[in-house]
Amino acid sequence: MTTAARKPFNWRRWRLVVTGGTIVGTIMLLAILAPWVAPYSPFDLNVAQMLKGPSAAHLLGTDELGRDVLSRVIHAARLSMMVAVLASLVGLVFGTLIGTLAAYFGGIVDLVLMRLMEILFSFPAILLAIVLMASLGTSIFNAMIAIGIIFIPGFARLARATAESVLRQQYVEQARAIGMSHTRILVREILPNILAPLLVEAAVAFSYAVLLESALSFLGLGAQPPDPSWGNMLNTGRGFMGVAPWLSIVPGAAIFLTVLGFNMLGDGLRDAFDPQLRDE
């Protein structure tokens, strides 16, 4: 393992991370800089320019209200990224908490918590999200919460498994033996050691969050018009499939690229840190 540091950069090992990272980085950057890089406002109506195909003025054409599709797609990225980050964060924080507690205290706590997680996990994700949206009410913020809740069991499982192996390490046993408080052991000894795999998992959760958010928005349960979201753009586009196919192609392609980028990043990170695959 020590020789790995001295070796020159290993393209084969990192190519997925680099490619995925580039895609994700670009989209993130566009999302953050949306107001400055988008050529038009995403809301400006222009009846004279309704349903115009791609042109020099509107690179990706205009929609049924004459709004610039490129600008809307870029602004939608902002929303997607925000939902993905926050939902993953919700899942990460609560999942880690539950999983670590289950592993640390074991016994009945472990049994009850993890059984509950199993059950939550056995729900079809999109269904659970939709049902949650019913009572929370349709808004992008609630979509974010619903998606975050869906992620909790996955993170909890992973956190429990990793925490369990960390708990068997000697330094944790020593900390317990010298009477360190539960909180201190959990925060100082265990948390730092289980974070890496959880963060890799977060990349995968990101891509799933993008898919779920766009599905909810597509159904009209997430972002509400006129706020642009890839999902609701795609939904509107369906009405103009024959005359303006770009309205359906562009937002879908944006989802596809984002999900692909995050998946590559997640897979790449997992492979790169998997010692079994290192020498292949």
Add this chain to the structure above:
Amino acid sequence: MRGLILSRLAAFALTLIVASSILFVAVNVVPGSAARSALGIDATPQALARFEAQHGLDRPLVVQYAEWLGKTFTGDFGKSFQNGVDVGPELLRRLPVTLELAIFAFIIANLIALPLGAFAAMRHQRAADKGISLLASLLGAVPNFWLATLLVMVLTLHFRLLPPGGYTPFTVNPVMNLKQMIMPALSLGIVSSALLIRIMRTAMIEVLSSDYIRTARAKGAKEGIVVMRHAIRNAMTPYVNVAAVEFGFLFGSVVVIEDIFLLPGIGSFVLVGIINRDYPVLLASALTITLVVLIINLIVDIVVGRLDPRRVTRHQ
């Protein structure tokens, strides 16, 4: 074997009860919203109170849950808030549509995944393997509702081959039924195949590098026999496990696809329930989907046990 089935059944019952309570709580997190949405924003407080009393919504949540669970257990899914129609019979009418869609999609997914995954494993680390793996990553990133849209654009609008949506029962007009089902099933199945290709590939790679495959070759087995007789069966155990979960996932993701293709299944019933805030409809349809998913997992748990002789005899 009997012990296995009994313990699985017990776990199933427990899961179902907890799952139903999660659904019930999820729907009722925000109190009072049912009446408000059923009667509209302009409803007077008196009207709201009357509605709540009429539907028993003013009682504690636990009582409501117990009542709902008891009734559901006897097959009484309640009446729709919206139009007072019995939900149960409507569910039964819709279930076959969704089942057909999910099974059709699942068949497509497996027809893609089994040969591609097995072939990639046989060509491990060669061009075909890399190509198939890339294809799987690409397919896995496609949102199924986008694929559905693209299919409609190409097959319906451009080539005018297939109807854009709707549903005809198979018994009424089989050809029309299949024509209407093929695009929804493709949208779900193609996307699902991405994961299954990977699983099949991994399982086959593992099996193909095992000692007993070498034994088969040492006996002079032809490559076809090595793969078909020795490898596939052993790769099936891990594959079926994941495939079943994927079928459940597929069944759960019918909502969007049914909406796009105007299929009157359970998925679109969920949407009806949510758009009208019709809680009996929403709860019943969501519970049905969950129930089907759980039953699938239960069956597979038991069937996978039969697939692997080591597990069968252990429980005998």
Add this chain to the structure above:
Amino acid sequence: MSEFRPHAQGAARPALAIRDLTVDFQRRSGALRTVDKVSLDVWPKEIVGVIGESGSGKTMTALSAMRLLPHGARIGGAIALGGRDLVDIGESEMRALRGDRIALIPQDAMQSLNPTMRVGRQVGEPYEFHRKQSYGAIWSKVVELLRAVKIADPETRARDYPHQFSGGMQQRAMIAMGLALDPELIIADEPTTALDVTVQARILKLLRDIRDERGSAILFITHELGIVAELCDWVYVMKDGKVVEDGPVKRIFEAPKADYTRMLLEATPSIHRRKGAKR
């Protein structure tokens, strides 16, 4: 160098001849040579032992002769089965030989049996692949074979799955599989490891009987010197992928030439005594 080798007398050519065999694995850090210019003969009706510590390349040598090396291995040198080249022939020609004229009894019986197929069917596969016979004829051969390897009640046990067999029975089933078509060469890769002494003794006797009754040549791989002393006519000593010494068993035990062989013998003095006491 040339010591008297009884089995070489009167035989036209060795059952198996390996010359300058190399097996390389391509690693990122460069090629890994696991077998390094090994030359080895097995004459008809001879039991040849290969001994050496774990990782010395014994299994790789054996698998080379079957042309069943793991994915990514590169083979060099020459191998001939009864004078016929095995390195350059086509895969289908090689397949016709495997299980019929050259058989492998692999190292780990449990892992080497297909867990989802009945033992009898697996034992019968060599017939199925190489002889066109009816299902019934194959089945009676299988029962006969299992009886030959001393599996009690073979008619019923043939219907068992591998996990229902004990470790020793699994190993005997693998031996039965190897013997199926009376191959001219049997390669047995540590077929008795992890077996208790009585079962081990029975399996060794079985192999000797096979040699005596069917006239097969046997390449017997092991790292247990006691077995070599008991079973083999000729022995090759391997270390780090190379043959360090070979010769008749008696001479190797009494007057080893290579330092490594001497070290091996000293590490297990009881064998020496056992051998001495027997003579």
